Structure formats: structure tokens, C-alpha cells
Amino acid sequence: MKALVFHGPGSRSWQQVPDPRIVDPTDAIVRVDAVTICGTDLHILKGDVPAVEPGRILGHEAVGTVVTTGSAVTTVKEGDRVLVSCITACGRCRYCRESAYGQCRGGGGWILGHRIDGTQAEYVRVPFADTSTHLIPAGVDSEAALMLADILPTSYEVGVINGRVRPGDTVVVVGAGPIGLAAIMTAQLYTPSHLIAVDLAPSRLEAAKQFGADLVVAAGDDPLESVAEVTGGLGADLAIEAVGVPETFELCTRLIRPGGRLANVGVHGAPATLHLEDLWIRNVTITTGLVDTFSTPTLLGMVAAGRLDPARFITHRYTLGEMEAAYKTFAHPQQTAALKVVLSRP
Numbered sequence: 001m002k003a004l005v006f007h008g009p010g011s012r013s014w015q016q017v018p019d020p021r022i023v024d025p026t027d028a029i030v031r032v033d034a035v036t037i038c039g040t041d042l043h044i045l046k047g048d049v050p051a052v053e054p055g056r057i058l059g060h061e062a063v064g065t066v067v068t069t070g071s072a073v074t075t076v077k078e079g080d081r082v083l084v085s086c087i088t089a090c091g092r093c094r095y096c097r098e099s100a101y102g103q104c105r106g107g108g109g110w111i112l113g114h115r116i117d118g119t120q121a122e123y124v125r126v127p128f129a130d131t132s133t134h135l136i137p138a139g140v141d142s143e144a145a146l147m148l149a150d151i152l153p154t155s156y157e158v159g160v161i162n163g164r165v166r167p168g169d170t171v172v173v174v175g176a177g178p179i180g181l182a183a184i185m186t187a188q189l190y191t192p193s194h195l196i197a198v199d200l201a202p203s204r205l206e207a208a209k210q211f212g213a214d215l216v217v218a219a220g221d222d223p224l225e226s227v228a229e230v231t232g233g234l235g236a237d238l239a240i241e242a243v244g245v246p247e248t249f250e251l252c253t254r255l256i257r258p259g260g261r262l263a264n265v266g267v268h269g270a271p272a273t274l275h276l277e278d279l280w281i282r283n284v285t286i287t288t289g290l291v292d293t294f295s296t297p298t299l300l301g302m303v304a305a306g307r308l309d310p311a312r313f314i315t316h317r318y319t320l321g322e323m324e325a326a327y328k329t330f331a332h333p334q335q336t337a338a339l340k341v342v343l344s345r346p
Helices: 039-046 142-146 151-161 178-190 202-211 223-231 246-255 296-304 320-331
Strands: 002-006 012-016 028-036 062-069 081-084 123-126 133-135 170-174 194-199 215-218 236-241 256-264 285-287 314-319 340-344
Touching (some): 002 320, 028 081, 081 142, 151 256, 170 223, 170 246, 178 202, 178 236, 215 223, 236 246
Parallel strands (some): 170 236, 236 256, 256 285
């Protein structure tokens, strides 16, 4: 088969590799029918995730068809259409029993495209298939379901739920890429009074308006002044950091009011300064997190019921063999206006 292989920072190739095989009785082999690229993949290529070794097949999001299963798999079978979650769950360890699957200590967590070969390939081995795949409901489009492999549950759980969005809150989302837009989409489930998006790119600010932001602010302007105007000088109840660089994290600490919350979603590859000399007296709460994907069944149900339309994130489509072109498009959103790219089996 062919797959997208990481060869060290700045280097990748779409190349021939051995087909995956069943290793453990809880495994499934899934034919990849549609896959996407994540901002985390770009962080890996920059060298921000040193645990990813050269030779690793990248990718942790896919929709596909089960080809074969190990002897212990009971909930999916050959021919089933499934969502492959970005998080793998053993289902047995302490963290899995608390639905904290991202912290799995039984061999799961974020392993696809990280510690084991991932989904940007024609086939993928999925460990713990019973608890790491989701049957896609009839009538749910594969491309829409693909958006639930990572960005929707990540933004919902790490941004909106960890940030405790409440009715009437002022929420500012710093970074209007796919993760930030997904936070804007899912924050609306809790009826905040104001949703504000901050970004550098005009195309992404326009997308933020379309996804439900009440106010958009160019990062080159003064986000602090804009948030102060909306809140009577108080500051935001919640700032969601959706970029992953020190400057945006530190901006979020300044945007929130006394007693406010900061939910960090971005993947950071460099240290950020935590100004405790200013923050200690302001009663602020800062949360971090890796997605657990406990919300995936709920989100799938909402998509099936027509309450969410995640296919809106898709701006570009390619075949699997066009992986290099898709990466170039996704990596330069300022020029391409890309949100999410989907690569499908021809």
C-alpha cells in the first residue's frame, strides 16, 4: 500500500510501505475511505512533537471500511463503515473507566500517527477496535463524520466543556482555524451572549462570521480594546486558545476578566510565559487538555439529527494519491483559504 511517511522535521513522502496486519486479537484492519490532515500533523513536521520518530506513517483521523478483525473484536465486523477516532482506548485502565481516554495507560491514548502508524494511508491497523471506532449511523455522510474524528470533540471537550461556557457568557476564541471554528460552532450550544474571534487572516475572520461569531477582530488591531468595549471594560468570561504559540496564550491571559477562565486547546511547541505576578490576584482558571473523545457518540447523534453540520469545514477535496498537494494547500491557509481538506479513495 501507499502511505504518508514522516522522515524527520520538514521531510515527508507518499510512498510504498508494507500493508498493516493484525498484531493483537483486539485489532481491526480498516480500509481508509476518507482521511484529513490536522494542524497537529504540521506541528509534527515542524519538529514540535519529538516522540514521533522518522519512518512513522502520519495521521490520526479517518473514515473507513472494516476489512478484517482480530479474534477478540465483537462490536464491529467486516464491511462495517466506521469512524476511526483520533484517540485509542483500551477500555480497562483507570483513566478509560473515567472516560479520560486521552490519558489511557493500557496502550491507548493518542497513538495513531504518533507512537504507531497512522491513518494517512490506504489501510490502517486500529488497536482496541471495539472502543476506538464508532459505527457511522445510516444517513450520515462520511465526510461529515470525518470531522468528528478530532476537531469537533477536541474543541467541544477541551475548549467549551473545560472552559465551562454558560448562557450569557462572553467567549473570545483566539485563532479561527478549524479548531477555533469548531469551538465557535459548539459554544453556541450553550447560548453565550457574545462570541468573538481573533485571527490574523481575513479569510479566517470571514469564516468565523459564517460559523457564528458576533464580532471578529484582526490580531493586528487591538483585541483587548474590542473585548473591553463589548464587556464594559470587564473582560471575557472565557478565552479559548486555539493556535498553540506563546503570544496567543499570553494574549488570552490578558483578555479574561477577574474570575475568568482560559481554556488552552492549541498544541504548543515552545514555552509560554505565565505571568503569575499579574494573574495570582485575579482568581483566574487555566485549563489544558488532550481530547478524550467521550463526546463523539453525542456529536454523531447530533449530526444524524441534523443539529450540527460539520461538513461546512471542508474547503478542498483530493484523492489519496494527491497527499502532497493536499499538505501544501492545508499548510498555507493565508493563500488557499483552506479550513479542512479531505482525501478520498478514488
